[in-house]
Amino acid sequence: MADSPIMSSYAYAIMLLLPLSAAMVIFQSNPYQALIMRGILGAIAALVYAMLGGADVALTEALVGTMLAITLYVVAVRSSLVMRLGVLEGEGAKNNLQWQPMLDYLRAMLKRYQLRLELVPYADDQALHQALAAKEVHGICLMDRPEPNAEEVAPHILVRVRRLAEIFATELPEAIAEAKLYRDDDLAPIPHTPTLMEEH
Amino acid sequence: MTLVLIAMIGALLIPMVEALQDEDIWQRMLAFASISTKTSVIILVIAVLQDDWMIGVVGVLILSVGNAALMLLAQIIKRVNDVMDG
Structure with missing residues (x-):
């Protein structure tokens, strides 16, 4: 799907957002704010996966990668730092x-x-x-x-x-x-x- | 239709810049909420564009569950801030 000519014009634009948000996570030093950035990264990753046809991967990224992982990490950071x-x-x-x-x-x-x-x-x-x-x-x-x-x-x-x-x-x-x-x-x-x- | 999508990607950049610039954690939460909603709407548009119901269902699920995740995260961060101030 992604290699059809209509698709590719905006697919690359969306995919460029992924390294951008990943860089935002890396350069953030405050753990809480980094976790919010991770949420943004997860949302964009789910978008890219869904766009390329991986609906199941997108759903897993949104539910486990973003929702569950971030909640557990915030609890862990709150009790350890x-x-x-x-x-x-x-x-x-x-x-x-x-x-x-x-x-x-x-x-x-x-x-x-x-x-x-x-x-x-x-x-x-x-x-x-x-x-x-x-x-x-x-x-x-x-x-x-x-x-x-x-x-x-x-x-x-x-x-x-x-x-x-x-x-x-x-x-x-x-x-x-x-x-x-x-x-x-x-x-x-x-x-x-x-x-x-x-x-x- | 592609133009609509390009415009939506452009709109997606606004909260990204906001999240990058503002140091306040609540402003970042707002940007996160904005981005997660926008991405799910983009998924829905792509689903309609490709006439793919499987992606459409996933878009709806992400749109509804994303808000729940945001509420959980906000609740915990609020408590952290309460302890810090108190």
């Missing part, structure tokens, strides 16, 4: 001055690595450390309770993932928060006071 940060409940209200800027900075920093920040609230310090040891969260944020006359100190972030610790070490200014890698030898009995406090 995330940093779960354990925080104390009600902390934001108490330390408003440092809390919000730190969260904003962390979000912006993680966004460069296509990660998003998810806050997981815990009741007390002990629950926070237990959650980190049990690998429920990737990191925990500890706010020192300053004495009434003491100067404000930056919050501590304890991360369990080495790559996250590297990113924090290079990109997070100490004035905003102090990040440390959580090692297994810190595991010891659940600390009543975090070892980080000894530095001050």
Whole structure:
């Protein structure tokens, strides 16, 4: 069918759209936006297949290649590209001055690595450390309770993932928060006071 | 009839350019919706042009299921954005 003279005049125009949309997928760095581009590629691929007579291939491309694959991929990306940060409940209200800027900075920093920040609230310090040891969260944020006359100190972030610790070490200014890698030898009995406090 | 198809392919290029330029994820979703609908309509036109009912049925199926896929995708992306903002 495709080689009849009437067909070929627009068939090539349609087929040229395929490499164009494929290039759009390749040059997209944000995973969610790349998946939308993949949807566009799937729609155009289905068009090309149907035009060349492969109706079954077009239907499979649209149903499996576009609908199912994209939905599953978005779910996978959503659950894997995330940093779960354990925080104390009600902390934001108490330390408003440092809390919000730190969260904003962390979000912006993680966004460069296509990660998003998810806050997981815990009741007390002990629950926070237990959650980190049990690998429920990737990191925990500890706010020192300053004495009434003491100067404000930056919050501590304890991360369990080495790559996250590297990113924090290079990109997070100490004035905003102090990040440390959580090692297994810190595991010891659940600390009543975090070892980080000894530095001050 | 070929001219109609060429015009439709030209119209298909508009949302492609939009998807390429705009960084906003919802604008891209709109472009995706536009493209998937346009491609299914083009499939239907080709089916009529070739008098091939098999392709016509596939065009109708893609036209209806494409919207369902879009709804699923939009629902998940909306939730991701809610968590990011909240």
